[in-house]
Amino acid sequence: MLSGTVPYLECMETCTVRLFARDGEPLRDERVRETVVATAHAIAERTGVEIVSLEASASAVTVSLAIDKLAGMGFLAELRRLTDQWHEKKFARPLWPAPEDGERA
Numbered sequence: 369m370l371s372g373t374v375p376y377l378e379c380m381e382t383c384t385v386r387l388f389a390r391d392g393e394p395l396r397d398e399r400v401r402e403t404v405v406a407t408a409h410a411i412a413e414r415t416g417v418e419i420v421s422l423e424a425s426a427s428a429v430t431v432s433l434a435i436d437k438l439a440g441m442g443f444l445a446e447l448r449r450l451t452d453q454w455h456e457k458k459f460a461r462p463l464w465p466a467p468e469d470g471e472r473a
Contacts, residue, residue, distance in 0.1 A: 382420055383440030384432045387448060390465045393426035394455075400463070404429050404451050411446050 395401040401424045408431055412419045418434040431447070433440055448464050455463035 381434070381436045382432055383435050383437050384430060385440050385444040385447075386428055386430045387444065387464050389427045390462055394463055395424050395429065396426040400455070403454060404447075404463075407450050407454075408447055411443060411450070415443070417443060 389395060395404060405422060405424055408422055408429070409419065411417070412433070417439070420432040420434055421430075422432070423430045429447075431443070433443060435443070452462050452464055455461070
């Protein structure tokens with residue numbers, strides 16, 4: 369360590385959130401997948417959250433964020449809300465299972 373410098377350590381918590389599609393593989397459709405990915409990036413940009421990684425399969429989206437678990441749940445809820453709203457307007461059915469469906473979310 370150089371003389372006169374103060375050690376600096378920044379520890380970031382990483383939270384991974386995942387949404388599974390309600391039915392089938394709707395993210396196989398390129399437009400659906402791109403909308404979900406773009407929405408995740410828009411939420412992150414608007415809230416100042418760093419996306420560490422983002423993966424979209426045919427039936428799920430997984431996002432790792434440089435935030436704690438509570439903030440991750442908020443991010444997940446907003447991603448679900450916005451993309452479900454879009455999907456229901458476009459296809460007349462939800463993209464993700466409702467929390468009361470008892471399915472994984």
